[in-house]
Amino acid sequence: MIEEIRIDNLGVITRAHVELGPGLTVLTGETGAGKTMVLTALSLLLGGKADPATVRRGAASAAVEGRVLLPGDAPAVARAAEAGAELDDDGSLLLVRTVGAGSDGVAGRSRAYVGGRSVPQAVLADLAEALVTVHGQADQARLRSPAHQREALDAFVGEAHRDTLARYRAAWAERARVVEELDDLVARTQERAREAELLRLGLAEVERVDPQPGEDVALAEEADRLSHAEDLRAAASGAHEALAGEADASGDALAATEVVDRAKRLLEQAGGHDQALAALATRVAEAGYLLADVAAELSSYMEDLQADPLRLEAVQQRRAALAQLTRSYGSDVAQVLAWAEDAGRRLLDLDGGDQRLDDLRARVHELDEAVAALAADLTQGRTEAASRLAAAVSAELSGLAMAGAELQVTVEPAEPGPYGADRVEMLLVPHAGAPARPLGKGASGGELSRVMLAIEVTLATAPDSGAARPGTFVFDEVDAGVGGRAAIEVGRRLADVARSAQVLVVTHLAQVAAFADRHLVVTKSTADGVDVVTESDVRLVTDEARVRELARMLSGQDDSEAARTHAAELLELSTVGR
Incomplete structure (x- = not known):
């Protein structure tokens, strides 16, 4: 309130x-x-x-x-x-x-x-x-609109009917959504077929090349090594000779290992007299061991390093095959493999399109049955309530000084829509013997006012x-x-x-x-x-002030004795009437 x-x-x-x-x-x-x-x-x-x-x-x-x-x-x-x-x-x-x-x-x-x-x-x-x-x-x-008339009838039918209407509207909306998806899927059938064929060609190419994770990086390193084999051999040989080479004609030891070994012996001889010098001798010895290890690894590296033109050609061919894939499906092998994984899933989805079509058609059929059943329930509820609403409103119209007036509520079949498969129309017989005419065509403003009030009273007071x-x-x-x-x-x-x-x-x-x-x-x-x-x-306003206001409304003059008498009669009539 x-x-x-x-x-x-x-x-x-x-x-x-x-x-x-x-x-x-x-x-x-x-x-x-x-x-x-x-x-x-x-x-x-x-x-x-x-x-x-x-x-x-x-x-x-x-x-x-x-x-x-x-x-x-x-x-x-x-x-x-x-x-x-x-x-x-x-x-x-x-x-x-x-x-x-x-x-x-x-x-x-x-x-x-x-x-x-x-x-x-x-x-x-x-x-x-x-x-x-x-x-x-x-x-x-x-x-005057059929939609508003239908709403009034639906309000009169009852709560269970409105629940049915809500379920119908939900089913109708779901059916519209599924039909839209189905139509879209059918319209895109050829497009999906072309997409699936392109994916198959791409996956076949990837499967033929069979790239391995990190293979492009490893091959790039190997190609670089094979292309510069002589330079690498010369560098390794020179380094090995510097570390472990023979003395020259003068007898001086030019190898780094020999120089370090000589330094170690000198420090060890004098280290007995000074712990600090002995510690340095130990560190020089460690350096000698490290240089010896590096010299040994350089020797092994030179034995393994060979200029292999055939292997280099094979590596270059493999890299070219991988490069063709990366031009089409990614910037490197990792992206190519990710594309292949996504393409495989997408192809499964596309190949399942026929099943999806069948599922959607089955769902539309299921919803058609549900919509039809709910529409039938709505029609039954409206049809049964139409005569009761018409009788109740007609009784109200009789009390509103429209004796002989009658409201007729018809429920006719119509194309299914968001609110059912009915067309609800209210017709007014303004007086006995007059033909029934739609509210939107035959009712005056005053009649519409009373019809609307009669409907509202009926909706608000009917038990x-x-x-x-x-x-x-x-x-x-x-x-x-x-x-x-x-x-x-x-x-x-x-x-x-x-x-x-x-x-x-x-x-x-x-x-x-x-x-x-x-x-x-x-x-x-x-x-x-x-x-x-x-x-x-x-x-x-109350009492005398109210009488004056009613008199003004009746005659335009609040000081008219006749109008005030009439106003007082109205007040008395309203009190008795209630």
């Missing part, structure tokens, strides 16, 4: 405080007094689109604040908690929406807050879905209806085109709805306003030649 709404700088309203309560609350006032801005404020709180043009001229922004009272188990409580909002101790939730006026042609930003936490606008819309149902003259236009029942209903001039006795019955029906829900009605009809539990009047003042609505211009 909405407890209150505070408005700042919205349209003609500079500041207003609208206190609401349970039961039926009506909002009245002269045309242009600001009633529409109250509903605009409510729309903002419910996640509606923010229009910077609604910000009062001269103000930087507009703000709307609302407080709603939520039962502890309400779905809105869980949604608010998900958004990080906090409820007050009394279970109420504070909603705030601000709209910037903008400047230099740039629209101002809109911000939303729930329970003290900044949230996206969509959170307000989610909360509104569970809290409030708004009906206005735009809903009359929607009532066997599974329709969702929000805590608050808002009707914006739902009584347009209605007058006289019909207006009284509209007021009576709104009061009926208000027995189990909070109802807020904007009306120009005294016959409707007379049934209210709370009557709020919006007036406007003039400040500096500009129309404004201040906090004092939204007031609750």
